[in-house]
Amino acid sequence: MAKRSAIMQLSLSVRIAEEFHSKEAASMPLDELARLAKRCGYAALCMRASQVGVQSPPETVEAAAACLAENGLAVSMVTGDFDTVYNNDNGPSSLRNITPYLDLAKRLGAPRIRVAVKQESDIAHAQRAADEAAERGLQLVHQCHTLSLFETVDGIERTLTAIDRPNFGLVYEPANLEICGQDYGPATIERLAKWVFNVYLQNQLLKPDGALTLPTWCAGDVSFDLIPVHASGGVDFGLVFAGLKAIGYDGTVTVHQSAQPGETPEASAAGTADFLRELI
Numbered sequence: 001m002a003k004r005s006a007i008m009q010l011s012l013s014v015r016i017a018e019e020f021h022s023k024e025a026a027s028m029p030l031d032e033l034a035r036l037a038k039r040c041g042y043a044a045l046c047m048r049a050s051q052v053g054v055q056s057p058p059e060t061v062e063a064a065a066a067c068l069a070e071n072g073l074a075v076s077m078v079t080g081d082f083d084t085v086y087n088n089d090n091g092p093s094s095l096r097n098i099t100p101y102l103d104l105a106k107r108l109g110a111p112r113i114r115v116a117v118k119q120e121s122d123i124a125h126a127q128r129a130a131d132e133a134a135e136r137g138l139q140l141v142h143q144c145h146t147l148s149l150f151e152t153v154d155g156i157e158r159t160l161t162a163i164d165r166p167n168f169g170l171v172y173e174p175a176n177l178e179i180c181g182q183d184y185g186p187a188t189i190e191r192l193a194k195w196v197f198n199v200y201l202q203n204q205l206l207k208p209d210g211a212l213t214l215p216t217w218c219a220g221d222v223s224f225d226l227i228p229v230h231a232s233g234g235v236d237f238g239l240v241f242a243g244l245k246a247i248g249y250d251g252t253v254t255v256h257q258s259a260q261p262g263e264t265p266e267a268s269a270a271g272t273a274d275f276l277r278e279l280i
Contacts, residue, residue, distance in 0.1 A: 002134045008244070008280050010273055011044040011076035011254040012029035012037045013200075016265045017257050023085045026050045027264065030064055034071040040269045043278070044074040045253045047108060054080045054100040061107055068108065075110040076252040077141065077171070077198055084116045087145055091116030095125035102136050112197060113141035113146050114171060117149050123162050127225040141197050143171040146216045151180045160195050169197035172244075173256070174235050176206050179214060179222045185236070189243030196249060200256035201276070203234040204228050228260055228268060230275035253280070 001239060017027045026033075030051050037045055045068065049055065052064045056233060080101040093117050094115055099130055101113050113133070117126055134197040142150050142159075147161040156170060174184035182188070189196065203226070210223035226232050244253075253276060259268040 001197060006268065008199075008253045009043045009076075009249050010041065010250045010276060010280075011074075012040070012042040012048050012269055012273075013046040013256045014267055015046075015252050015256055017215065018048070018050050019035065023048070023263060024050055024082055028062070030239040031067050031071075033072055034067055035268060036266050037073060038071050040270070042073070042255075042274045044076040044077050044252060044254075044277050046079075046252075046256065047110065048256075049082050050085075052104070052108070053082070053107045054104055056104075061104065065107055065109070067133060075108040076107075076254055077112045077114055078105045078108060078110045078116045079114040079248075087116055087118075087147055091148075092122040093134050094121060095129045098129040098140075099131055102133055102138055105138055106136060110138075112141050115142060116139050116145075117142055117159060117163075118147070119149070122149075123159065126163050126168060130168040133165045134165070139167045139169060139170045139197055140165075141169050143200060144173040144176045146176055146179060146188050146214055146248055151176075151182075151216060151218050153177070153182050153191065156192060156195075160192075171198040171200050172196045173200040173202070174237075174240050176203070176207065178235060179219070179224065180216050181219045185239040186243035186246055189240075189247055190248075193247040193249075194261060196244075196247070198251060199244065199249070199253045201229055201235075201237065201240075201253060202255075202257040203229045203231060203232050203237075226257070226260060228263065229255060229257060229272040236274075237279055243250065 177184040
């Protein structure tokens with residue numbers, strides 16, 4: 001693959017104003033969050049249903065679009081419902097009726113929509129949804145994620161090959177790969193390069209007595225502590241960025257993490273932005 005000069009853009013997920021386990025209620029209004037993102041040097045917000053989703057009335061969507069325009073912020077991606085956020089059994093339901101999600105993304109100026117694929121039977125629905133999205137110039141993406149066909153590198157490659165749509169790709173997310181015992185460095189990034197449409201970053205310390213435990217299909221229950229993205233000792237982000245630069249990635253890098261206890265959202269967003277600008 002030819003290498004290009006990688007100029008990545010920073011995006012802040014509205015998850016920073018959510019709790020880790022409670023992802024439906026926002027802790028601050030969108031206008032306040034948008035101003036925070038702008039102050040901290042982000043170019044975009046990654047929108048989730050805690051702020052605006054397919055459940056939102058039209059006037060809320062219009063107000064969000066106006067707020068983003070006023071603050072000069074793009075929307076890097078839309079996750080339009082809570083089922084996708086929670087990655088539950090209803091997560092793939094958007095693939096059966098993608099139109100409202102496409103409408104939302106178009107109104108917010110987002111180029112892509114996050115979806116969920118849980119089982120082989122979802123692949124045909126993913127293909128049809130991707131075809132409809134392509135008619136409107138939009139991408140569908142799936143995050144590296146536990147309890148999905150995107151847990152392992154082999155599974156990701158196999159599923160994306162089966163879907164076989166140029167506008168259906170991957171949100172590359174090293175922390176979920178680490179939880180599943182997968183390599184997340186340059187070799188894996190190179191392997192998946194043609195599908196990397198977006199990047200999510202969050203950080204953790206794997207430990208048997210960690211405060212949080214997530215179930216996985218491939219590695220059982222895995223425990224860890226959440227730590228700030230800019231804290232040392234967790235995910236090797238130097239390795240991640242070496243891989244992204246090697247493939248010439250020039251897309252969005254999204255901070256996908258809630259603020260940690262004792263840390264304000266602004267302190268978290270600012271510290272992480274400073275850290276990532278050094279890596280970029």
